[in-house]
Amino acid sequence: MTALNPPTARPNALSTWLVCVAAMVLVMVTIGGITRLTESGLSIVEWEPVAGTLPPLTQDAWEAEFEAYKQIPEYIEVNGPAGMDLAAFKKIYFWEWFHRLWGRLIGLAFALPLAWFWARKAIPQGYKPRLIALLALGALQGAAGWWMVTSGLSERTDVSHFRLATHLMIALFTLGGLVWTALDLKQLARDPAAGNARLTGFAAVVLVALAVQILLGAWVAGLDAGYVARDWPLMNDAFWPAGIDWSSGWWFAFTHDPFLLHFLHRWWAWAVVVLLVVMARRVKRMGMRPASIAIHSSFGTQILLGIATVMTGMAFALAVLHQLVGALVVASTAWGAHVLGRKN
Structure with a gap:
């Protein structure tokens, strides 16, 4: 205390x-x-x-x-x-x-x-x-x-x-x-x-899942992988992208291949969304509706921006907003995790 x-x-x-x-x-x-x-x-x-x-x-x-x-x-x-x-x-x-x-x-x-x-x-x-x-x-x-x-x-x-x-x-x-x-x-x-609030087990799981998504997004950005497909939900008219290079092994592909990273960044996002929805609902039940609204609003906007960024061929303004709102997702998730870990 x-x-x-x-x-x-x-x-x-x-x-x-x-x-x-x-x-x-x-x-x-x-x-x-x-x-x-x-x-x-x-x-x-x-x-x-x-x-x-x-x-x-x-x-x-x-x-x-x-x-x-x-x-x-x-x-x-x-x-x-x-x-x-x-x-x-x-x-x-x-x-x-x-x-x-x-x-x-x-x-x-x-x-x-x-x-x-x-x-x-x-x-x-x-x-x-x-x-x-x-x-x-x-x-x-x-x-x-x-x-x-x-x-x-x-x-x-x-x-x-x-x-x-x-x-x-x-x-x-x-x-x-x-x-x-x-x-x-x-x-x-x-x-x-x-x-002080403590970090609960569930909140830690949410934060780790979000960190993985951010890591994938950073790799996508660093490798210009956002440009490899302009359609959604398919990638170049296929669910599983055809351009993945496995010749150097799965680990190299996971850390370097733009097609695979783009695919993973797209679909891991939905696992994070499920966790954030559960977090937001728990936060709301604890009487902190503003935090719940912040979580829902930030990840909802981020999903829409991600799809729009891809479908516009990485339009500059949308890509910048996608990075900004990603940071807002982190801030709102930290708020939600704090609510879940409060002692009083």
Whole structure:
């Protein structure tokens, strides 16, 4: 059981702050989707946490950035032959720069208020380690982002889909942690004797199933597997796709084949939906209808967006919304899991 100790603790204020940071993470996931879809992620070939805050400010600086980009395989094999000029480079540079800038802003939006709350002795007993862990996750996310970028700077023309998945999964795990901690603090503000929610067995099953779906989606994105079929529910007029390459074994196919991954991402989604429906119904029976509505609304919208994205040949706006709403599914599922695990 968590107590309001010291007496200056302000759980409600901390909860509001964490919700705001969670909203910034949602924006970050959206920007990340745009960065991926515009193939902007390799446009900045160095990681400069401080100096990189500002974009190039002179023509010479822009020319230097473009020359650095010209040395990597993406330019040599793809964009150079396609005739990319400095103006086109500036467009992809913007999204990667903005993506990194927003990450820095999230770090400041977490670290500075955390220091202030800490100095004011406003953090309830038992929450400091959890808040430090969330800060560490943010730092890990930045490091994973650069680790992802480095996979495309020497031998590949794109980033590793495994590293892309790691980058996305850390972001969404952080989002879930922010939501869960904010809800614990909100509960504490309402009832100083309230205990923290626990993760129930059923909620863990739902979260694992959702994590598998997110992992498949990240691999689909990283391998451009969304483009292999434009019909639904069939794939190229067949339920089981004909283009799967099994020549390197089932495990390689499972982790690399775009046809198989597209198929699995489509149909595993329905297993997740069944679990989310059950979760939402249980949450509603516990008197938390808003959480139930959030779960139903987010996964329902996500399913429709997924189908529409496929059938429009990966229309840009729909693909970006699909990534954003996927993050909302994570947030609403974390809310539902928290409701199921409340002690009071």
